[in-house]
Amino acid sequence: xxxxxxxxxxxxxxxxxxxxxxxxxxxxxxxxxxxxxxxxxxxxxxxxxxxxxxxxxxxxxxxxxxxxxxxxxxxxxxxxxxxxxxxxxxxxxxxxxxxxxxxxxxxxxxxxxxxxxxxxxxxxxxxxxxxxxxxxxxxxxxxxxxxxxxxxxxxxxxxxxxxxxxxxxxxxxxxxxxxxxxxxxxxxxxxxxxxxxxxxxxxxxxxxxxxxxxxxxxxxxxxxxxxxxxxxxxxxxxxxxxxxxxxxxxxxxxxxxxxxxxxxxxxxxxxxxxxxxxxxx
Numbered sequence: 001x002x003x004x005x006x007x008x009x010x011x012x013x014x015x016x017x018x019x020x021x022x023x024x025x026x027x028x029x030x031x032x033x034x035x036x037x038x039x040x041x042x043x044x045x046x047x048x049x050x051x052x053x054x055x056x057x058x059x060x061x062x063x064x065x066x067x068x069x070x071x072x073x074x075x076x077x078x079x080x081x082x083x084x085x086x087x088x089x090x091x092x093x094x095x096x097x098x099x100x101x102x103x104x105x106x107x108x109x110x111x112x113x114x115x116x117x118x119x120x121x122x123x124x125x126x127x128x129x130x131x132x133x134x135x136x137x138x139x140x141x142x143x144x145x146x147x148x149x150x151x152x153x154x155x156x157x158x159x160x161x162x163x164x165x166x167x168x169x170x171x172x173x174x175x176x177x178x179x180x181x182x183x184x185x186x187x188x189x190x191x192x193x194x195x196x197x198x199x200x201x202x203x204x205x206x207x208x209x210x211x212x213x214x215x216x217x218x219x220x221x222x223x224x225x226x227x228x229x230x231x232x233x234x235x236x237x238x239x240x241x242x243x244x245x246x247x248x249x250x251x252x253x254x255x256x257x258x259x260x261x262x263x264x265x266x267x268x269x270x271x272x273x274x275x276x277x278x279x280x281x
Contacts, residue, residue, distance in 0.1 A: 031258070038251035048252035058236070058253075065233040066260075068147075068222075069215035072154045073162075076211050077204065079155070080162035084203075087163070088170035106160050114224040117153040118144060121225070145227035153225040158214055162207035169203025170196070209268040213261050233257055 038048055052058050087098050105113065120126045121143040128140040143149055173196060181191045219234035226232070233253065241250035 034251040034254055037248050038255050041248040048249045049256070051249065052252055052256060061231050061236050062233055062256075064231070065216060068150060068154070068232065069212050071151055072158060072215045073208050073212045075151065075155045076159050076162040077208060080159055080207065081166055081204070083159075084163045084166035084170055087167045102160050102163050105157065110157055110220050111224075113157055114153060114221045117149065117156070117221075117225050121149050121152075144225065145229055147226070147230060150222050150226040150230050153221045154215055154218060157218075157221055158211045161210045161214065165206040165210070166200060166203040169200040169206075173199045205268055205271060209265060212264065216261060216264075217257065 039045070083098070083102065087095065087102065090098055118125075122128070123140040123142070123144070125144070127143060128137070131137045131141070177195050177199070178191050181195050182188075186194065217234050218232065219238065222230055222232045223235055237250050237253050237257075240246045240253065
């Protein structure tokens with residue numbers, strides 16, 4: 001029996017087999033191995049999970065990681081939506097220039113961008129040197145290895161993941177809808193809040209979901225820019241696995257982080273479905 005595209009179901013299944021095998025080997029099997037290590041080393045036990053939730057330090061690290069991810073998501077949304085709006089409205093040369101400014105960070109390694117922020121924020125870095133030359137400060141400010149530095153650097157790295165989905169949703173809005181709303185006497189603010197923003201919510205939800213999930217497991221930027229004072233859950237997993245060689249506990253933390261990520265993705269999906277239903281109602 002052939003499908004609409006002309007391929008039979010058996011042919012389509014055979015073509016999907018390599019991808020399915022790759023997913024099982026690179027994703028499913030490591031997850032099963034991690035879960036088994038966290039539960040069956042040595043023998044069945046929930047000791048590692050109990051240790052995670054019973055230790056105040058680990059709960060603080062988990063809470064700080066979630067808080068950091070929320071703040072980064074909010075900042076990228078506030079800064080990224082106007083840029084996405086600009087990308088959706090511009091045409092010609094300026095559209096290419098703005099798109100290049102957004103996409104170039106994606107082509108630059110995260111390690112390079114993180115070291116660039118170290119150069120900017122260190123005590124004798126670009127920012128402190130500029131402030132001192134302008135007479136704004138007498139002593140160098142402590143900008144590096146702080147919570148603010150982590151949020152700033154992560155926002156810069158993750159900004160494209162917020163801008164691109166929103167820009168795609170804004171471009172998909174028919175131009176006749178805002179024009180009709182303005183023709184009926186609606187102000188620019190009313191057009192934005194009643195027409196443009198609701199129709200762009202799928203892109204907003206997708207961008208927030210991607211940024212939040214990536215920020216939850218971010219390792220390189222918090223480790224370099226935040227230093228030892230800023231301990232994220234990914235740094236804790238690395239310490240337990242490679243420094244303390246406590247693989248069962250590291251696997252349990254990774255499993256909790258995975259469950260948390262899946263739960264957040266399900267919540268975002270339900271919220272997106274609710275928004276779509278409200279728009280069609």
